[in-house]
Amino acid sequence: MDSIRAKIKRRLQKFIELDVNGLRSHILSIFLSVKETTVDELHANITEKYDISRSAVASMVGYIYSKLGVLRSHKESYKTPIVYSLKEEYEDMIRTALEARPSSSGC
Template identity: 80%
Template sequence: MDSIKSKIKRRLQTFIELDVNGLRTHILSVFLQVQKTTVDELHQSINSKFEISRSAVASMVGYIYSKLGILRSYKESYKTPIVYSLKEEYADLLRTELESKNGQVTGI
């Protein structure tokens, strides 16, 4: 189990290091602060700070979900949007990595 966490930690560090405009850390900090969110809700909260398309937000959430593995998804029915939430076991790891980059967790 530790090897999985260490791989995720390395991927998360690389993901954060490649953040040139603060968008990636902002999205990750939103997941730390909210219990669950959809792509549309996330886009609305990010759009006030960054000019970004909904599809770009969806793409980044999909990357975080599939490659980093720190999110879980849930879809109640085929008509409802997918709800994403941060896995509890990675909350401390994410908080630590964001703090080490910024000195503190960025707010919404």
């Protein structure tokens, strides 16, 4: 449905606009490159560039999942971590939004 895509696009643009240090863009670009990951894997990847706690990463992923709606989640069993993956239909939208962001965000 086009109206849903338009809403997601507006939310995504606002999300990236509020990216003061490049962290939000960095998380989205990681999802574009790895396709699926857990919070722990994502945290390990992000801490190479940013000083951020695991709970902050989990919070950001939860926000992207629930408010932006561009991720899906899967849990194999109650003992395994949740695996987040990017919905394929939004890859181009995210890529375009990241390319259009101002170059002043250091990512």
